């Protein structure tokens with residue numbers, strides 16, 4: 553366990569753990585099986601002050617940081633990585649508005665998003681590819697009265713439940729003739745915005761993922777989140793810090809699940825007349841789970857502390873996301889192996905851990921893209 557949490561952070565962890573054990577752990581398997589997002593829990597998390605951990609109190613938040621948000625998401629993901637990504641993505645809309653929105657946006661939307669009265673979503677990925685933002689076909693056209701938005705986004709978390717949506721789209725070309733993006737805020741109930749197909753995912757099934765569609769969506773002159781033409785920077789800052797720290801925290805929740813399940817199972821299972829935990833090869837597998845968990849946690853909380861003291865942490869968080877999400881896949885596969893035949897029986901959560909860990913990898917940028925970012929940084 554990462555050792556340098558302060559007393560308030562330790563207290564936060566125990567409060568969230570208690571909430572998760574009561575409201576999430578007993579239902580996680582059922583949400584996965586039924587592909588159900590427990591939308592009503594947003595208000596429960598909001599009432600506990602957990603949806604605006606990094607937002608300052610004047611906008612309804614707790615005035616803490618990325619570290620506290622990661623602690624919260626890790627605890628939720630220990631039992632439901634699916635619901636954790638729904639909370640995680642809500643936080644992306646909050647982060648985009650908090651860090652890049654106008655004062656009017658912050659005053660109007662953040663208190664309602666922090667309380668869970670409204671749910672947020674961030675629509676960036678398009679059918680032409682999430683890794684390449686330069687091909688965005690969505691258009692944000694300036695008009696006399698504001699902006700008109702047209703386009704289709706894919707793989708969007710909270711697609712069918714989000715009230716406040718932040719979108720990116722092409723808003724023009726720069727002096728070199730290259731497309732530039734802007735980001736806009738779409739208030740709840742805006743005509744022309746709808747949800748399209750809902751995906752039937754392999755994992756992370758406690759969340760809704762699908763298309764969001766904008767057809768002649770009319771937005772006011774104050775719709776821009778960040779400056780005109782700076783939408784890529786808004787998306788990259790938000791996903792680079794809040795998305796990747798969030799997905800890493802979710803992977804670490806899965807890793808902790810692997811450690812705990814492998815210890816529990818190997819102590820209870822009797823083989824050759826003694827607990828499986830006495831077998832040296834099994835001890836090595838448990839050790840590997842623990843080492844992956846320790847390494848990923850230390851990397852994540854080091855990177856969030858760097859962001860919280862005011863520095864850019866994009867390359868570090870790309871490294872963490874790569875390591876933590878890949879380790880969660882390896883550890884859940886390893887835990888399935890450790891359990892023998894029981895590992896593939898759905899009564900145990902480890903099969904879900906593997907499916908969740910696999911679905912975690914592309915969300916917020918693939919492993920290949922994380923390595924492109926890390927290499928780009930060290931080569932510079």
Ligand SMILES: Cc1cc2nc3c(=O)[nH]c(=O)nc-3n(C[C@H](O)[C@H](O)[C@H](O)COP(=O)(O)OP(=O)(O)OC[C@H]3O[C@@H](n4cnc5c(N)ncnc54)[C@H](O)[C@@H]3O)c2cc1C
Pocket residue numbers: 641674675676677678679680681682683684706707708709710753756761911914915916917918919920921924
């Ligand atoms: C569960 C889930 C939730 C998601 N939620 C959201 C959301 O809320 N909002 C949102 O906007 N998006 C969301 N996404 C989309 C996600 O961000 C994209 O899936 C991701 O960025 C990858 O884009 P793509 O799927 O289009 O793959 P592509 O970009 O088409 O990539 C295909 C393959 O090419 C590889 N590749 C691409 N470029 C390079 C390169 N330069 N070098 C090496 N390899 C490369 C990739 O690694 C991958 O293997 C979500 C995805 C998932 C699975």
